[in-house]
Amino acid sequence: MASNFNIRKACSTDLSSIVRLLANDPFGKQRESFQDPLPEQYHRAFTEIDANPNNYLIVLEDGKKIIGTCQLTIITHLTYQGGKRGQIEGVRIDESYRGQGIGKLMIEWAINKSGELNCHLVQLTMDKKRLDTIEFYQKLGFTASHEGLKLHLG
Amino acid sequence: MASNFNIRKACSTDLSSIVRLLANDPFGKQRESFQDPLPEQYHRAFTEIDANPNNYLIVLEDGKKIIGTCQLTIITHLTYQGGKRGQIEGVRIDESYRGQGIGKLMIEWAINKSGELNCHLVQLTMDKKRLDTIEFYQKLGFTASHEGLKLHLG
Numbered sequence: 001m002a003s004n005f006n007i008r009k010a011c012s013t014d015l016s017s018i019v020r021l022l023a024n025d026p027f028g029k030q031r032e033s034f035q036d037p038l039p040e041q042y043h044r045a046f047t048e049i050d051a052n053p054n055n056y057l058i059v060l061e062d063g064k065k066i067i068g069t070c071q072l073t074i075i076t077h078l079t080y081q082g083g084k085r086g087q088i089e090g091v092r093i094d095e096s097y098r099g100q101g102i103g104k105l106m107i108e109w110a111i112n113k114s115g116e117l118n119c120h121l122v123q124l125t126m127d128k129k130r131l132d133t134i135e136f137y138q139k140l141g142f143t144a145s146h147e148g149l150k151l152h153l154g
Numbered sequence: 155m156a157s158n159f160n161i162r163k164a165c166s167t168d169l170s171s172i173v174r175l176l177a178n179d180p181f182g183k184q185r186e187s188f189q190d191p192l193p194e195q196y197h198r199a200f201t202e203i204d205a206n207p208n209n210y211l212i213v214l215e216d217g218k219k220i221i222g223t224c225q226l227t228i229i230t231h232l233t234y235q236g237g238k239r240g241q242i243e244g245v246r247i248d249e250s251y252r253g254q255g256i257g258k259l260m261i262e263w264a265i266n267k268s269g270e271l272n273c274h275l276v277q278l279t280m281d282k283k284r285l286d287t288i289e290f291y292q293k294l295g296f297t298a299s300h301e302g303l304k305l306h307l308g
Binding site: 015019031033041054057071075078080082090111115120122125140148151154 | 197200202234236237275300302308
């Protein structure tokens with residue numbers, strides 16, 4: 001990893017910077033609400049995520065600036081003989097840093113952490129409209145073997 | 155629900171019946187190990203799943219016979235303004251009961267439970283080789299909007 005980049009667990013004071021990244025995205029734009037003060041539901045979700053030891057909500061910093069985030073959640077299933085999976089969600093990189101391999105650093109971190117925690121699989125779903133992103137994950141070893149089915153509730 | 159079908163949370167004495175269902179499947183056959191006694195790792199995974207209040211490992215019974223199972227896991231993210239999702243995994247129906255709407259009962263249970271728990275989304279991934287299964291989920295309202303990317307670790 002380049003010398004001034006650092007990956008660490010997110011803390012509550014990072015929340016506004018994380019939501020800024022989540023909102024600065026073609027899809028996130030329609031879904032998120034990046035305001036000052038931040039809507040209460042983000043704080044509530046952060047508290048829940050942070051209190052659950054199966055979650056690793058991380059930030060990637062360039063010096064003191066937060067330029068990337070993702071959430072890794074470890075899930076135990078009975079399938080695969082009681083196997084654990086690392087599931088990645090909410091991957092965002094600051095737009096001014098895209099194309100510099102920052103996303104790769106972050107996903108590699110999640111893969112390595114999943115391995116350390118004895119996961120047999122790392123998984124994520126990717127909106128099929130994010131046309132150019134699939135190759136990024138394929139280069140990291142992921143296979144698009146599954147359909148990602150979603151049902152939005154009322 | 156037909157009068158003799160019942161859905162309930164799984165308990166440890168159901169474990170062998172659940173693994174029997176997991177193993178009796180074209181994919182499960184290659185991955186699971188249904189033996190008596192059951193390999194220790196299934197017991198370990200059951201204990202972990204059961205201890206985590208975000209998990210709902212359920213069985214569907216016909217009288218006293220376990221004929222279906224699935225796991226619903228509730229995950230909180232920062233995305234969607236701190237939204238919760240219900241994630242379904244390990245869906246299996248006894249082969250002699252297939253095509254009778256049992257799977258529908260179970261997935262509807264998971265959708266309803268996710269709604270009760272204030273989830274905004276229900277999701278699952280489905281192996282693209284399970285050709286005939288996608289229509290089942292589409293009829294229940296799911297959309298194949300995402301790629302399901304998987305990376306198996308050493």
